[in-house]
Amino acid sequence: TQHGPGSPDAIHITLPAEYYRLPLGMVVGGSVLGMFRGGRRESWRFLAENAHRAPTTMQGWYFYQKTKNYRVMLGALKGGGADGLRLGLTGLGWVGFEELMRRTGLDDVREIGAGVGTASVFAGIYRLPWRAARQAMLLGLITGTTLRILRYSVESTRERAKQAEAAE
Template identity: 40%
Template structure:
């Protein structure tokens, strides 16, 4: 039997043949789409904003807008009356345009003054909150640093443990106590007084107040900051009392449910 030439075999597959574009595209379309898997090492950007920064500036903005609208409308009305006192209208058409122009002037003056006062008061309140938060962070940082040094020195001198581990444990316990105590901070009024004085001094320097007015502005800012800090302390006290009463009420209920079971 004669040997068959492999080149003449119609069923022979060419090794050098390239796949067609249609087959490759269909193969790619058959593949599932890539799935993104979250990596645990991905960095997370977080921003902590004080609750007061979301409440006080908008409230101050609204108050400034209300006061500015009232003041601006009254000033615009008086200015228009003073400018046109020597030329009152004498006809019905003249009185119509006179009243129309006066109303437009009052509306424009009220809106302009309201926007100015709202922006000024809102920005000043936001700066006050940021200054108070900065003073608080600085005060707590200094206090924690001093207390941690004291705790480390006490742990080294007491001889409760051996080596560096005992010092680290003592420092960690002290930081946990400070974290619990910071929730009921009694020196919040001091932060408010410092922030109010700082903001009042900046306002006085920018407006170049005389000495007497500058001192009054400084005292007024300190008093307002102290009052705001006192209100925050009272709010925290009321909140802690409510939480304590809630826990006290829930515990007997759980005990009664366990007995009934």
């Protein structure tokens, strides 16, 4: 038998684009933000740890700056990785909640459910006090509702365009 992409016994997994767009976008955004934050944090830490021993020679000054730059780069990479992973997992959770809402027949409000569900998981993981958890869920509700309104407007615009095209 023939094995390859065109053979009848080949296994194909097709993922809708929304399953990987949001988490990957959040990984990239989180990595960029984390690199800025991690680099700045490491820069301040290095300055605080070495304030009592400032370099006195030109060679010492260059070595100090070189060491600081390497530490800042390492801190930026660590911060970028941590924040990228954290936001990527949050995006994956959002997509998971959307799919859960879709499979339970609540497709019309999947963004709202994903927003509130993600905020609830976030509040549970970080053990937020009740007031902060309520605020997080309210923010998730607002975000989900905004995305639902945007999806409705895109769908209605596409439908009107199809009707106008069919009328011509």
